[in-house]
Amino acid sequence: MPVVDYQKYCQMLDNAKKNKFAYPGINVTSEITSNAVLNAFSEAKSDGLVQVSTGGGEFASGLGVKDAALGAISIARHVHFIAEKYDINVALHTDHCQANKVDSFLRPLLEESKKRVAAGEKPLYNSHMFDGSALPLKENMDIAVELLKECHELGIVLEVEAGVVGGEEDGVDNEGAPAEKLYTTPEDMLYVYERLSEVKGARYMFAATFGNVHGVYKPGNVKLKPTILKEGQDAVVGKYGKEASFDLVFHGGSGSSLEEIRETLDYGVVKMNIDTDTQYAFTRPIVEHMFKNYDGVLKIESEVGNKKMYDPRSYLKKAEDAMKERIITACKDLRSEGTTLGV
Numbered sequence: 001m002p003v004v005d006y007q008k009y010c011q012m013l014d015n016a017k018k019n020k021f022a023y024p025g026i027n028v029t030s031e032i033t034s035n036a037v038l039n040a041f042s043e044a045k046s047d048g049l050v051q052v053s054t055g056g057g058e059f060a061s062g063l064g065v066k067d068a069a070l071g072a073i074s075i076a077r078h079v080h081f082i083a084e085k086y087d088i089n090v091a092l093h094t095d096h097c098q099a100n101k102v103d104s105f106l107r108p109l110l111e112e113s114k115k116r117v118a119a120g121e122k123p124l125y126n127s128h129m130f131d132g133s134a135l136p137l138k139e140n141m142d143i144a145v146e147l148l149k150e151c152h153e154l155g156i157v158l159e160v161e162a163g164v165v166g167g168e169e170d171g172v173d174n175e176g177a178p179a180e181k182l183y184t185t186p187e188d189m190l191y192v193y194e195r196l197s198e199v200k201g202a203r204y205m206f207a208a209t210f211g212n213v214h215g216v217y218k219p220g221n222v223k224l225k226p227t228i229l230k231e232g233q234d235a236v237v238g239k240y241g242k243e244a245s246f247d248l249v250f251h252g253g254s255g256s257s258l259e260e261i262r263e264t265l266d267y268g269v270v271k272m273n274i275d276t277d278t279q280y281a282f283t284r285p286i287v288e289h290m291f292k293n294y295d296g297v298l299k300i301e302s303e304v305g306n307k308k309m310y311d312p313r314s315y316l317k318k319a320e321d322a323m324k325e326r327i328i329t330a331c332k333d334l335r336s337e338g339t340t341l342g343v
C-alpha cells in the first residue's frame with residue numbers, strides 16, 4: 001500500500017492509543033534496511049514507521065556527498081516506491097534533529113514536502129522530530145511551536161522532546177547529563193501541552209524522558225521509571241481533560257525488560273524507537289558469514305577466494321533477514337502484531 005496520508009497516520013496513532021500498543025519506529029540507513037522493515041511489518045501484520053536520523057541520511061547520500069537531507073529524501077522515495085508492494089500501512093519519520101540542524105536537515109525536507117503538496121501529492125515524510133531538549137524548555141517550545149505550525153499546514157505530525165535521553169546516539173553524547181534532566185517533571189509536561197496547544201488542531205507526539213538511555217545497556221542497567229509518564233499524563237488530563245492525553249514516544253529502550261516496555265504502553269506510549277537492537281541483528285549474521293567462510297571471502301596465499309562468498313549480497317541477504325526477524329519480535333513486544341488497519 002502507499003505510504004500513509006495524514007488522515008491514515010492519525011488513525012494509526014489513535015488505534016495504538018486506544019488499544020494500548022505502540023508502533024515500532026525502526027531507524028534505517030539504506031535501501032536494504034528499509035526493505036527489512038517493510039517485510040517485517042508485512043509478516044507481522046503490523047503497521048509501523050520507517051525512520052531516518054540525520055546521521056542515517058548523511059550515510060545514505062554516500063561518502064562523496066554527505067548531505068543528510070538529500071539522503072533522507074532518497075530513502076523516503078525508495079520507501080514510497082517499495083511500500084506499494086506490501087499490504088500494511090507504513091509512515092515515514094525523521095529522528096532527532098537538534099536546533100543547530102534544523103536549517104540543514106528539517107527545512108530542506110519541509111521544502112520538499114511543500115513542493116509535493118503544492119502538486120497535489122502527499123508530503124514526503126509523515127512526521128519529523130525536533131529535539132530541542134538541550135535548550136531551556138521555553139526556547140525549545142518557542143522553536144517547536146513555529147515548526148508545528150509549518151508541519152500542520154502540510155499535513156505532517158511533529159515529535160518533540162523535553163528532558164534528556166541519556167547515553168550516546170548518532171554522535172550526540174548525553175553521557176554526562178545531570179540525573180534530574182533524565183526525568184521529565186509533570187510541570188514540564190504541562191508546559192509542553194500548553195505551548196503546543198497554541199497551534200490549534202495540530203497533531204504532535206512527545207518524547208518525555210523517564211530514565212531512558214540511547215545505546216546498548218545490559219538488562220537491568222537502565223533505571224527506567226515509567227511511572228514518570230503516568231504522573232505527567234495524570235497532571236495534563238487532570239487539568240485539561242481526557243483529550244489532552246499525550247501520544248508519547250519511547251526512545252532509548254534497548255536493554256529494557258519486556259515488563260517495563262509493556263508498562264509504558266499503559267501510560268500512552270504509541271511509538272517506540274528501535275535502532276541499537278536492529279543494528280546488532282543486522283550485523284550478527286555477517287560476522288558468522290565472515291568467520292565461517294574465512295578462506296572464501298579472503299584471497300589467501302595467492303588463491304582466488306570464492307566469489308559466492310564475497311559478493312556482498314551473499315551476507316547482506318542474511319543480514320536483512322535477521323533484521324526482519326528482530327523487528328517481528330519488536331512488533332510482538334509492543335503488541336502491534338496483527339493490528340494493521342488495512343486499506
Ligand SMILES: [Zn+2]
Nearest residue numbers: 165251252273
Ligand atoms: Zn532517540
